[in-house]
Amino acid sequence: MDRGHVPSGQLIDMKPLQPIVLVLLSLSFVCFASAQFIVHSKVKDTTVDEVLRNGAEDQSVQLLGNLSRKLGRERYEFSDGTGSIHVEIDDEIFPAEPISERTRVQIRGEVEKEALTSVVEIDVKTVQRVD
Numbered sequence: 001m002d003r004g005h006v007p008s009g010q011l012i013d014m015k016p017l018q019p020i021v022l023v024l025l026s027l028s029f030v031c032f033a034s035a036q037f038i039v040h041s042k043v044k045d046t047t048v049d050e051v052l053r054n055g056a057e058d059q060s061v062q063l064l065g066n067l068s069r070k071l072g073r074e075r076y077e078f079s080d081g082t083g084s085i086h087v088e089i090d091d092e093i094f095p096a097e098p099i100s101e102r103t104r105v106q107i108r109g110e111v112e113k114e115a116l117t118s119v120v121e122i123d124v125k126t127v128q129r130v131d
Contacts, residue, residue: 043108049082052120055111061122062108064130068101078107078122086121095127104130 043062051061065080067087078087087107099105109124 047082048078048080048085051085051111051122052083055113055120057111057113059111060108061111062106063122064104064106066101066104067099086119087124088121089124089127093124093127095129097129099127099129106130 043060045064046061048063048065051059051063055061063078063080065078067076068079068084069077071077071086074088074090076087076089077084079085087109089107106126106128107122107124108126109122112121112123113119
């Protein structure tokens, strides 16, 4: 029988197509998951000074200021006029548009404290230009 033509009324064997269908479905979820949707957070703006003085481990924070310099791979210094703090920004969430030390940004993330050294930094979850 010619496999390219299926007479009407006959069923097509879908088993050979299952892996392809699964891959296509998986890719559609990956594409959907990579879209960035920013939810307006109930976290209020705070300052670097407040975070350094009173920040608690895993506390959600939102800061406005500038990335004043790059310290290394995915590590930056953030400054808001009240102080400076180290932040970690994964390449995947860094905005595509150029950002310089003069670009005002809003970062949202969590406070991380090193138990042995008392170093405080922010693990950034979102970065947005504020123009």
